[in-house]
Amino acid sequence: MAETTSTGGSLAIRNLVKSYGSFTAVDDIDLDVPEGSFFALLGPSGCGKTTTLRMVAGLEEPTGGQIMIGAVDVSRLRPYQRPVNTVFQNYALFPHMTIFDNVAFGLRRRGAQNVRTKVMEMLELVELSHLAGRKPTQLSGGQQQRIAVVRALVNRPKVLLLDEPLGALDLKLRRQLQLELKRIQADVGITFIHVTHDQEEAMTMADTIAVMNKGKVEQLGSPVDLYENPRSPFVAGFLGQTNLLTARVSGQSNDVLTTDFHGVVLSMPTSRMAAKGPAVEVGVRPEKIHLADLGQAPVGYNVIDGTIIDASFIGVSTQYLVRTELDAEEELTVFSQNSAISLRQVGEKVSAYWHPDHTFGLHEGAWQEAEAAEVAS
Amino acid sequence: MTAPTLVKSAPVVSTPPARAGMGPGRWIRDHLVVLVGMIALLYMFAPILVVIVFSFNKPEGKYNLVWNKFSFDAWRHPCGASGLCESLVTSLWIGVVATLGAVIIGTLAAFAIGRHRFRGQATSNVLVFLPMATPEVVAGSSLLTLFLNLGIPLGYTTIVIAHIMFCLSFVIVTVKARLAGMDPRLEQAAMDLYANRAQTFWRITFPLVLPGIVSAAMLSFSLSFDDFIITNFNSGSRVTFPMYVWGVAQRGVPVQVNVIGTAMMLIALVFVIGGRVIGARRNRLK
C-alpha cells in the first residue's frame, strides 16, 4: 500500500454482522463516518463495539456485510493491506524494541523514505523525542499511551482506530490525554474512531457518537443531540440520568404533542416523541427541572406537584428526590444549582416545572430499560 | 459504638508505630523462616563444597575420600584419568545433538498446541505430560525392549533418541508457557502496522519467544548431559560422562571427576549470571 494522504478517509459500514456460533456480537449495523471526524463507538462491555472496531482493523473476519474506506471495500483484506492503524488497549508496544523502532515499525514495513525524520517529527508532536532510545517498559503509562498513538499515526492512515486507549490510566491523566488526543486529531485531520464505555469520555472528545447495545446501534448523533433528545430508553439511561413518567397521549396540535399524567397535561414537541401509541413515557433530564413553592410555577411549563423526600447537597448543586402528589409510585430526580439563598427541606411541598422543549417521549415500560442502562454505564 | 468502648479498644485495634508493632513473636517467626531457608541452602551446598575441596586433594590411595594433601595436579591434568575425557566428549556431543533435535521438534509442537486450534488439541496437551510422569526406569527399559525387538543396535543413535524423548516434553512445556505469556495483541499490532505474516513471525513472535527457546535448550542440554538411568539402559558399549562416574564409583573415583564437576558448575554459573547481567543491562539501557 502506498503512502496515503488523508483523502478518502470516510468509513462506511453496511449490514455488518459478526456471530460466534449462536451468539451474535454485531447484529447487522450500518454506519457512516465522514472524513476527518472524531467518531466514538459508545456502549457497555459486550455491546459489540470492540468487535466492530476489530473488523474494521481486519483483526476479525466479518460474518457478513461490507466495510468501505473511501471508495474501497476492505472487508476481505488482511490487516496489513488496510489503510487503517490501531491504538490498542494496553498499547501493545513491542517490548523488545526501542521506542524509535516501535514507531518506525510500520514505516519500515512499507519501505518508506526518511524514516528517521518522520519518526522524530511524530515524537516531537507528543514531546517524547528524548525517549526514542528507551524500551517501552521504561516509560510511564501516559507516555506509553502517547507512543501507541504516534506509532499508529506516523503511517498517516486514512482511519485511526482507538480501542479504549485511555482505559488503563488514572482519571486525571485520562482527562489530560482526552484533550491531547482531540488536539492531535485536529492537527492531523485524520478520521478517528474511538471505542469507549465511558460516556463522559465519548462526549468530551467525539463530534459524533454511535451508542451501541447488544450488537446494534441504538442511536447516532452529536453528543448534545444524544443527550438532549434520546430516542431510546437505553440512550436515555446510558448517557446521564433521566426521569420517566408513565402517561397517555391526549392530543396533538401543530407541532405540539400533549400527554396526560393523572389529569395533568405534559406537552412536548411532536418531533421529540420516539414512540407511537397511547401509552408512553414522558422523559426529562434532572437538571432541566426547577422547583418552586407549591402553586408558584410559571405559566407555559410542564408542572408536577410533589413532596421532597430526600435532599443531597453535592456542592455545586443539590440533588432532590420529589414524590409526585398524583402517584406515590413516581418520583422525580431534580438537580438544582445552588444559586438560591436557602436550600429546600425534606418534607416541603413544591411545584416541579420544566420547559416543554426539554421534554422527550419514549415507549411504555422504557424506565426499566433506562434503569438497566444507567447501571451498565 | 459509644465513646468509652472506643477509647478502651483503641490500643488494641490501632496500629502502634511501624515495625515495633509486629511484636517480638512475629519478628522471631519471620527470621526463623529465613534461618531455616538458609539451612536448606547449606544442605544443598554441602556436597558441592566437598566436591570442590576434594578436587584439590592428592589422595594417598586410589580412593579420594580422605583429605591428604593440597595439590593442583588434577586441575593441571583434567584428562589424566583414562576414559574420562572421552566420556566427556561423548556426553557433550550427545547433549548438543539431542538438544538440537528436542528443541526443533518441541518448538514446532509448542507452536501448534499454543498458537492454533485443532482437533486433538486437548489430547496433545495431556500427552505432552505423559513422558514427564513416567519414571526413568520405565522409560529407559521400555525403550530398550523396543530397540531389542526392532533389532536396532545400541549405541550413539539410541542414546540420542532416548535423550530427545525425555527432553521433548520439557521443551514443549517451556516454549508453550512463553507463548501463553505473550500478549496476542502484539502480533495483531504488527499486522496492523503493515507486517505480513512472515514479517510478523520473524520480527515479533520469534524474538519474543526466543528466551523461552533458549531456556528450553539449556534445560535440555543439562538434562541430557546429566542423565544416567535412561542412558544406562540404551547405551550399549558407549560410555557417557555419568556412566563413567558410575563405573569408577566402585573402584575409586579419580580426582579429575571432582575437577570436571567443579568446572561444570563454574561454566554454568558464568552462563546464568552472564545471561542475567546482559538482560539487566538491556533493560537499563537509556
Place this chain on the structure above:
Amino acid sequence: MSIAMAAGLSETGPGGVGPTPAPGGERRKLTPYFLLLPAALAMIVFFLLPLLTLASTSLMTGSLESGYRLTWHFPTYGDVITQYWPQFIRSFVFAGLSTLLCIAIAYPLAYTIAFKAGRWRSILLVLVIAPFFTSFLIRTLAWKQILSDNGAVVDFMRSTHLMNITDLLGLTQGRLLATPFAVIMGLTYNFLPFMVLPLYASLEKIDRTLFNAAGDLYANSWTTFWKVTWPLSLPGVVGGTLMTFIPAAGDYVNAQLLGSTGDTMTGNVINNQVRNFAYPASAAMSIVLMVAIVVLVIFYVRRSGTEDLV
C-alpha cells in the same frame, strides 16, 4: 536452567492463548498438524510404542537363548509382586518420606526467596540451582563421603545421641551410610530443586496485599499463613510433589550408592533384571510401578482439588 522447567510447569494452567489469526484459507487449518507431526511421530514411535512393547514383553515367556515369545503369561505379574513387594513398598515409602521432607525444607527456602530476599532474590535463585549444574552422580558420591562412618556428621550424631533415636526408629544402624536414612536423605537432596522452583513460582505470584488484608481482618501471622499463603501456594505444592515423588519412586541410584542391599527399591530390581536379561519380569515390574504411580497421582491430584493444574 531447571528454573524454566519447574516454573514453566506450574505456569501452564488454563488461560490458553486466544490467537486471532487473520482471515485465512484451508491451508492454514492444516498448519498445526504439520507443526505437530515430528513430535507426534516421535512420541508414538519412541514413547507409546515402547510402552506397548513393554506391556507385551511382560506377557512373554522364554529365555535369552531360546528367545522370548508372547504367550499371554499373566502369572509373571503375580510372581513379581509376591517376590518383590518389599521393594515396591519401600519405593513408595522412601519416595513419600523424601517428598514430605522436600516440602518441609523447600517451603521455608522458597518463602524466603519470594518474600524476604529483597534484592538478593535473583542471587538466591541462582544459588538454588547452582549445585545442580554438577552431575547428580558426583553429588550423590559426595554424600557418601559426608555420611561415611568416620565423617563429621556421624561423629556429631553419636556425640549428641541423636543416633540412638534414629537407630530406634530403624532409620540408622549405628552408622549412617548403607541405611534407609542415607537413601531417603539422598532422594530428598536430589529432588529438592524440583520442589523449590514450583513452590517459588506459585508463592511469588501471591499478591502481598492479601497478607495485609488478612492482618486487617484480625488474622495473626500463623493464621494468615494457613488460611491465605498455604492454600494459594497449593498449585506449587502439588506440582512440586509430582516432580519429586515420581522420579523418586523410580530411582535406584540413591539406593545403590547410599543404601545397603536391604534398602533396594523397585528401580534396583528392574535394573538388575535387565542386566540379567529377565525381560518379561522387568517389564512386568515396570508396568506395576507405572500403574501404581498413576493411580497414586490421580488420587492425590483429586484429593488436593487441583485437577486443572495438569
